[in-house]
Amino acid sequence: MTSQRPALHLAKLPVQLADITAAAKVIGRSVIATVCNESRTLSEICGCNLWLKFENLQFTATFKERGALNRLSALSAEERRLGVIAMSAGNHAQGVAYHAKRLGIPATIVMPVGTPMVKVENTRRHGAVVVVTGATLEEAGAYAAELGETHGMTMIHPYDDPLIIAGQGTIALEMLKTVPALEMLVVPIGGGGLISGMAIAAKTLKPDIRIVGVEAELYPSMYNAIKQTHLPMRGDTLAEGIAVKSPGKLTTEIIRHVVDEIVLVGEPEIERAVADLINIEKTVVEGAGAAGLAAVRSRPELFAGRNVGMVLSGGNIDTRLIASVLTRELAREGRLKQLSLDIVDRPGQLAAVAALLAEAGANIIEVSHQRTFSDLPAKATLLQLVIETRDRAHLEEVLARLSAAGLAARCD
Secondary structure, eight states: OOSOOOHHHHHHSSSOHHHHHHHHHHHGGGSOOOOEEEOHHHHHHHTSEEEEEEGGGSTTSBTHHHHHHHHHTTOOHHHHHHOEEEEOSSHHHHHHHHHHHHTTOOEEEEEOTTOOHHHHHHHHHTTOEEEEOOSSHHHHHHHHHHHHHHHTOEEOOSSSSHHHHHHHHHHHHHHHHHOTTOOEEEEEOSSSHHHHHHHHHHHHHOTTOEEEEEEETTOOHHHHHHHTOOOOOOSOOSOGGGOOSSOOHHHHHHHHHHOOEEEEEOHHHHHHHHHHHHHTTOOOOOHHHHHHHHHHHHOHHHHTTSEEEEEEOBOOOOHHHHHHHHHHHHHHTTSEEEEEEEEEOSTTHHHHHHHHHHHTTOEEEEEEEESSSSSSOTTEEEEEEEEEOSSHHHHHHHHHHHHHTTOOOEEO
């Protein structure tokens, strides 16, 4: 993969800039032209000039509205009457359901088992019939194809469709209009529809711009297809929106020609990116939407000193999961820690430990005694504490005070 492709390649692709500009007119005022703002704080942290495209601020909190509306608008009167069907892990489902309802088109959505409940309930709220079945997106897709054929419904594919790709490409038009000086675009890859459309638009308007795709390490399907590797795909990722085992045939060929690099990011990096966007930008982004920031943080040498545009592709994440991500990030930063201490089992020992921690400025979050299930002598007890500190340096200070008092704390 090279940094620049001859114009000949672009001219032969199944989606052209004209298709994307036409899509921009079709979706018009029905889809928000979201803001694209520079993040001064993240720019300083990442060592580049970072611009964020807030697609998580769409009505359904996802960019998927763009392609869905463009595809739905092309249906014939008979196709609208018979209705549409789609398979989705959540965001495409909401885009199709919302705009199908607006246009008076019956919609059925097939979602795989394990889809976050916030996405399932939001899809139902938009008026679609929701069927939850299949262990993977591919299994859900097979069921959707069968059901759609039986009832004469039109399949609205989440990514392998020229009209879907053209709709998603409108994001790049908006970004380059707002920030013409962008030198790189960082885009998450699931099935490949978003990056395909954006890359075609951006490369046509600005041939020297670099396009970097991002996948979760647990689901490197497009990476495997392009690089001819065989990395395994397995497990639960925070970025379930891009956990696709079989990328599109159409999108794979487009990406082969117009995407310069694909970066794989691990779960800790994705979690940290979600937490950073909440803590720094005060914006809620799901794992897939935060994948771009995870890539920039984990591979700073690719982006150093450049004008980088990043798509925050969606914000549909369970509140319970947000809480877990933020708590785990506090633990990584040393601001939340679980300690284990062996103490004598007699009155006043817990109070003494609590007083010492209070003097050190640490806050006790949880306390538990374990007298039965331990190897300690009968007159001893295992004291387990969860404490809150200001930062890792403060944690080290607290541990030093405990040690000086003869209490050797173990960090669990």
